Amino acid sequence: MNDLKFGKRDKRGNWTPQGTLQTGPLFELPPKPVAILKWLPGYFLPWNLLFMASACVFWFWLTPDWQTLKTLNWQWAGLLLLRNMLAVFLFYGAFELRLYVQRRQGSRFKFNAKFPSDTKSDIFFFGRQNVDNMIRAFGTGVPIWTAYEVLILWAFANAYVPTADLPANTWWLAVIALLLPLFHELHFYLIHRAIHIQLLYKHIHSVHHNSINPSPWSSLSMHPIEHLLYFSGSLIHLLIHSHPLLAIYHLHFVGFGAVVGHVGFDKIETGDESAIDTHAFAHYLHHKYFEVNYADGGIPLDRWFGTWHDGTKAGDELMEARWQKKRDRMNASMEAEK
Numbered sequence: 001m002n003d004l005k006f007g008k009r010d011k012r013g014n015w016t017p018q019g020t021l022q023t024g025p026l027f028e029l030p031p032k033p034v035a036i037l038k039w040l041p042g043y044f045l046p047w048n049l050l051f052m053a054s055a056c057v058f059w060f061w062l063t064p065d066w067q068t069l070k071t072l073n074w075q076w077a078g079l080l081l082l083r084n085m086l087a088v089f090l091f092y093g094a095f096e097l098r099l100y101v102q103r104r105q106g107s108r109f110k111f112n113a114k115f116p117s118d119t120k121s122d123i124f125f126f127g128r129q130n131v132d133n134m135i136r137a138f139g140t141g142v143p144i145w146t147a148y149e150v151l152i153l154w155a156f157a158n159a160y161v162p163t164a165d166l167p168a169n170t171w172w173l174a175v176i177a178l179l180l181p182l183f184h185e186l187h188f189y190l191i192h193r194a195i196h197i198q199l200l201y202k203h204i205h206s207v208h209h210n211s212i213n214p215s216p217w218s219s220l221s222m223h224p225i226e227h228l229l230y231f232s233g234s235l236i237h238l239l240i241h242s243h244p245l246l247a248i249y250h251l252h253f254v255g256f257g258a259v260v261g262h263v264g265f266d267k268i269e270t271g272d273e274s275a276i277d278t279h280a281f282a283h284y285l286h287h288k289y290f291e292v293n294y295a296d297g298g299i300p301l302d303r304w305f306g307t308w309h310d311g312t313k314a315g316d317e318l319m320e321a322r323w324q325k326k327r328d329r330m331n332a333s334m335e336a337e338k
Contacts, residue, residue, distance in 0.1 A: 001108060007266070013113030014113050015110055015266070016111070017266050020312055021309070021310040022310070023302075023308065024039055026182075026299070027300055042277070047253070051249060051253040051257060063248075067157075081143060088137065100116075110264055110265050111264060111281065116129040124210065133218050133221035136220065140224040142220070144224065145251060148232070149247070152247045160238075161239075162241050163244075164243050166245070173243055173246060176242060176246055180246065180249065182298055185298045186295075189301045195226060203223075205222075207221065209287065212288065214264055216259050219258035220258055231254060236250075261283035266281055281311055282296050282309075291307065292307050292309035293308065294307060
C-alpha cells in the first residue's frame with residue numbers, strides 16, 4: 001500500500017496520519033446519534049470482538065471445571081500461567097515477527113521510522129529493548145495477570161461473590177460486556193495520571209516510558225507495581241453481578257489489547273490494498289511526549305482535563321503552552337523558596 005495516501009512522512013522518515021485525532025462521540029452534548037452509529041463498528045471491530053472470542057475459547061475449553069477451581073493449588077494455577085504465557089508469546093510474537101523481524105511492511109505506516117532492534121541502549125537489560133521488554137512482560141506482567149485471574153475464578157467457584165447465570169442473565173451480561181472497555185479506559189486514565197506524579201513516575205512508570213519508540217513487546221514492559229495497578233480493574237467483577245467469562249474477557253482486552261496501542265504502526269497491511277486500523281496513534285503520542293493522551297479517547301477525559309493531543313501542529317502548540325505554564329509555576333515556586 002502507498003501510505004502517503006493516508007498521511008505524510010517527514011525528513012527523518014517518521015510517518016503521521018492525515019486528519020485530526022478525534023475523541024469518541026458518546027459523551028458529546030447535544031447527543032450525536034449519527035456520529036455514534038458511525039463510531040460503533042470501530043468500538044467492536046476488530047479488537048474487542050477478537051478478545052471476546054479468545055475469552056470464550058479460554059473459558060469453555062482452557063479453564064478447569066468449577067470443582068477444581070474451588071481449591072487453590074499450584075497445579076491448576078500453574079497451568080493457567082503456562083496457558084497465558086503461551087498465548088502472549090504467540091499473540092505478541094505474531095506482531096513482532098511480521099512487523100519487526102520480517103519487516104513485511106518496511107516502515108509503511110510506522111510512526112517512528114527507526115526499529116528498536118537496530119540500536120542498543122544502556123537503560124535496557126543487556127542493552128536491548130526487546131530483551132528487556134520480554135523479561136519484564138514474562139517475569140512479572142503475565143504472572144500478575146494470572147494471579148488476578150486465579151483469585152477471581154476461585155472467588156466465583158466458591159460463591160464468595162454473586163454469579164450471573166449466562167442463559168438467565170444474557171442481556172445484563174451483554175450490557176456489562178459493552179461497558180467494560182469504557183470502564184477500563186476510566187480506570188486506566190486514573191492510575192495513569194497517578195503514576196505520572198513525579199515520585200511515582202521516577203520509581204515506577206519510567207520503566208514503561210524507557211520504550212520511547214514502542215514495539216509489541218513494550219506493551220507489558222512495566223514495573224511490577226504498575227502491573228498490579230494495571231490489571232487491578234478486573235477486580236470489579238468481585239463487586240458486581242458478573243460472570244467468570246466476562247472477567248477473562250476483561251483481562252484479555254487489558255492484557256492482549258495492550259499490544260494494539262504499542263504496535264508502532266497505524267495500519268497492519270493484510271493485502272496489496274487492504275489493512276487493519278490499529279488506532280495506536282494517540283498512545284504513540286503519549287510515548288513520544290509523555291504528558292499527553294493518558295487515555296485513548298473513547299471517553300474524552302484528556303480533552304476535558306486539557307491533555308489531549310490531536311496529532312496536529314495546533315496540538316503541539318497547546319502542549320507547549322501547557323508546558324510553559326508548568327515551567328512558570330515551577331520557577332515561581334523556586335523563587336518563593338529562596
